[in-house]
Amino acid sequence: MNRKQFDLIVIGSGSGGLGIALGMLEFGFKVLLVDKSAEKIGGECLNTGCIPSKSFLHAAKIVQEARKAREFGLEINGKTDFLKILEYVKQKQEVIREHENAGYLRKQGLHVILGTAKFISEKTVEVNGKEYSAKNIVVATGSSPRKINIKGLEFTDCYTNENIFEISSQPENFIFIGAGSISIELAQAFSRLGSKVIIVDRGERILKKEDPFISNVLQQKLEAEDIRFILNAEIEEILSSSVAVIKTAEGEKIEIPIDAIFMGLGRELNFDNLNLKAAGIEMDGNRIKLNEKLQTTNKNVFVSGDAAGNMKFSHAAEMNNMLLLNNFLSPLKKKLDFSHFSWVTFTDPEVATFGWNKEQLKEKGISYERLESDFSESDRAVTAGFEDAKILLFIEKKKYNSGAAKILGGSILAPGAGEIFQELVLANSAGISIKQLMDKIYPYPTAANMHKILFRNRILKDLKQWMKKFVREFYKF
């Protein structure tokens, strides 16, 4: 058979695949990108993930902000047109699709084939009955929503992120199963647009990756917006088109109204039909066995994006791709390191988290101090009405010179937290001390100086009476 040869084959055109394919193309390599169909180009982020969800959330936030304007006497009547919001979502996807489609990518110089890829040997894949080989192959096949069987599911409309943006009308009573980032973001948006939302999770708190302090404050904020939580519970049965039964860990059964259900229950990695065995790629449970260079047990096959089974974010895929590109092209090989990783949950207020959390610090035996505050000392927060926002930071514990302490990790829960915390992410990864941040003058009044206020308060605590006395004497002298 006529087998085509490439420098690199990338399976999957989402955040994990596109980045490495285009990166290698920049250096003039012959790259083949494979995805199942034209509609799949851009992967989850463009088609069923970040882009539609963030557009949807944006629309819901505008509606909520408009409601707040009532405080200033603005009269708001009537309901939002749900279909117009879905249209907005589609428009935003189209903007990105202009540079994420097969035709455009081919014009850039990528070889794009639409079809399902499967390995037939160590360096060869088959797509649509044809064979393609390469020096290296990257598997970037992503993940899919985990679904569960529920008795009586046929009585109701069931959604995941894969079909939620195709919904034709807004459910009145909308049950979200799972209180991770997918559900929490979308549940708040649906609630703001008028659905009565109930979130059910078998865990004891929402957003489990966050510090309990942060998840509890966010939960209270969402409850204040009339979202109901049933935690330590699972859905037992859907009795009819209007009633579902939730069973708590204590065995209590609660009947709740239902018009539709959404499952945000975590992810399953997509390796079906890839025939990984044919390439000598070994599994570790449901994951591909990988070393710290994202290399499989076949030294010419690498994994990027969700399929790597680590952090499942578009920017984690970017991080994977930077590592792969470096290791393909440089003799100085790098290893994967999530020590300074960060993410943002785009609720309103947003939750932005970076670095190490309490458990990781304890595990590593690093002595730390926990600093925590609201934003009441930030004039920006006062003027814009978010004094109740929160900042939580872990800094190195220093016996004598607390100014030299480095920032180890933390979270901000505030409007725009994803923008506000960027400086902390840099300080964390570049090893900048709190003294260096305190030396910076922040334009007034910006909320990004909240950590400076927190550090100042902390350093003032070290100032003993004798030190103050000494300074007073010095001043007089």
Ligand SMILES: Cc1cc2nc3c(=O)[nH]c(=O)nc-3n(C[C@H](O)[C@H](O)[C@H](O)COP(=O)(O)OP(=O)(O)OC[C@H]3O[C@@H](n4cnc5c(N)ncnc54)[C@H](O)[C@@H]3O)c2cc1C
């Ligand atoms: C609702 C939602 C909101 C999100 N919001 C954010 C956010 O705000 N920020 C963030 O960083 N992350 C967010 N994420 C996560 C982010 O979308 C994913 O981490 C990211 O898209 C994963 O990219 P990927 O390339 O690994 O996988 P995917 O984007 O899923 O791409 C995999 C591609 O591989 C193709 N494929 C699979 N098998 C084969 C095969 N055998 N042959 C050919 N092609 C194949 C698929 O068709 C698919 O196009 C969100 C996710 C969801 C669900």
Ligand SMILES: NC(=O)c1ccc[n+]([C@@H]2O[C@H](COP(=O)([O-])OP(=O)(O)OC[C@H]3O[C@@H](n4cnc5c(N)ncnc54)[C@H](O)[C@@H]3O)[C@@H](O)[C@H]2O)c1
């Ligand atoms: N803003 C962002 O960056 C963003 C947004 C959305 C998604 N994501 C990515 O997508 C990933 C997946 O998100 P997710 O929300 O699906 O998963 P998740 O793992 O974060 O949350 C799943 C939740 O479902 C609960 N659960 C599981 N089975 C259950 C059951 N049978 N009954 C009740 N509850 C059950 C779990 O306790 C957990 O709280 C995230 O970890 C994140 O990496 C990122």
